[in-house]
Amino acid sequence: MRGQAVVLSLLMSVPSLLQAQNYRLELPWPSPHATVSQVVGLTTLSVDYHRPGVNKRVVWGGLVPWDSVWRAGANENTVLTSTSAFTVGGTTLPAGRYGVFMIPGRDRWTVILSRQANAWGAFSYDPAEDAVRFSVTPAPAEFTERLQYNFDDPTNETVTLTMRWEKLAVSFPVSINSDRVVLDSLAAQLRNLPRFWGTAWEQASAWALNNTSDIDQAEIWADTAVALAPTFARYNLKAAILDRRGMTAKADSLRQAHLASATEAQLNAYGYQLLNQKRNGEALAIFIRNTKEHPDSWNVWDSLGEMYATMGDKGKATTNYRKALALTTDPVQKRRIEGILEGLK
Numbered sequence: 216m217r218g219q220a221v222v223l224s225l226l227m228s229v230p231s232l233l234q235a236q237n238y239r240l241e242l243p244w245p246s247p248h249a250t251v252s253q254v255v256g257l258t259t260l261s262v263d264y265h266r267p268g269v270n271k272r273v274v275w276g277g278l279v280p281w282d283s284v285w286r287a288g289a290n291e292n293t294v295l296t297s298t299s300a301f302t303v304g305g306t307t308l309p310a311g312r313y314g315v316f317m318i319p320g321r322d323r324w325t326v327i328l329s330r331q332a333n334a335w336g337a338f339s340y341d342p343a344e345d346a347v348r349f350s351v352t353p354a355p356a357e358f359t360e361r362l363q364y365n366f367d368d369p370t371n372e373t374v375t376l377t378m379r380w381e382k383l384a385v386s387f388p389v390s391i392n393s394d395r396v397v398l399d400s401l402a403a404q405l406r407n408l409p410r411f412w413g414t415a416w417e418q419a420s421a422w423a424l425n426n427t428s429d430i431d432q433a434e435i436w437a438d439t440a441v442a443l444a445p446t447f448a449r450y451n452l453k454a455a456i457l458d459r460r461g462m463t464a465k466a467d468s469l470r471q472a473h474l475a476s477a478t479e480a481q482l483n484a485y486g487y488q489l490l491n492q493k494r495n496g497e498a499l500a501i502f503i504r505n506t507k508e509h510p511d512s513w514n515v516w517d518s519l520g521e522m523y524a525t526m527g528d529k530g531k532a533t534t535n536y537r538k539a540l541a542l543t544t545d546p547v548q549k550r551r552i553e554g555i556l557e558g559l560k
Contacts, residue, residue, distance in 0.1 A: 246289035246361075253366035255374050256393025257400050258299040262315070262376070264288040266361040274381040279319055284327070286336040287315045287378065288362060294332045295376070302390045303328065304349030313346055317378075317385065323350050324385055349387070356384035394427045405436075413443035420452055430459055447477035451485060479509045483518055490522065498522060506535075513542035517552065529559050 252261035409415035420436035457466035489498035520535035
């Protein structure tokens with residue numbers, strides 16, 4: 216009986232012993248894993264890949280054959296991910312994950328983005344799953360031992376994705392319609408908690424006005440901001456939209472109708488707005504008005520001094536900067552104004 220029990224115990228332990236024998240320890244990859252990412256506007260682009268080394272081997276035409284589909288890295292698919300729609304190779308693709316493949320040629324390369332991003336290398340590559348393929352010309356580059364991807368020269372709308380390995384670089388541009396992405400994001404944000412505050416609608420309208428051609432959307436958001444809290448700043452924003460539409464007289468009339476409600480800060484900002492538009496006479500009148508309405512504020516005298524300095528009237532600039540200096544208690548502002556006064560001598 217005892218012998219039978221021992222045999223039974225051994226038989227019961229066989230599966231666990233086999234599992235233990237098949238257990239794979241975690242060890243360093245010969246081609247280490249890497250990721251690189253770049254934000255373009257509000258879109259995050261990233262590449263997830265493994266980095267094979269040259270290891271004194273012939274890479275192009277050797278380790279990586281000419282005219283054959285290559286996984287553009289090692290091990291699993293190299294994967295390009297975008298959080299919003301993007302354009303590459305003349306084709307606009309939806310947000311998502313794409314397997315990156317390349318076909319190296321002696322003079323021209325083919326870059327492929329596949330809808331299949333979960334394969335092991337190119338062994339199961341299927342051209343029917345291509346999302347886009349396009350040709351690029353490789354360029355000589357400084358020696359890079361381990362394959363490397365970089366996002367080069369990013370702007371708010373474009374970035375260049377570059378693969379460097381051995382003495383070769385393969386690059387192609389990726390572009391994002393960032394204005395559309397931001398507008399869509401703002402619309403989504405305004406469906407949530409920020410919708411209850413006029414500041415959010417004002418910020419959204421100002422961004423749309425200053426960064427896009429979608430004046431209709433900017434005006435809708437500005438009207439909502441005014442309805443929630445009718446401040447001069449919001450009427451001024453609405454007026455700026457009217458200016459963009461060429462309705463200058465109506466815009467100026469709207470500003471004048473609500474100028475009396477402007478706070479010190481809003482009057483000051485409006486004065487600088489006029490100054491930036493080279494409407495110096497109107498700007499001067501606003502800065503003077505602010506000193507009359509808020510004579511105890513050092514900042515209004517500081518702004519009036521700057522206005523006169525801009526107009527080349529050093530005498531009046533000095534007078535107003537001295538008033539600002541006498542009123543401020545901020546040591547940083549005192550040193551700044553003292554420096555300006557020294558320069559006006």
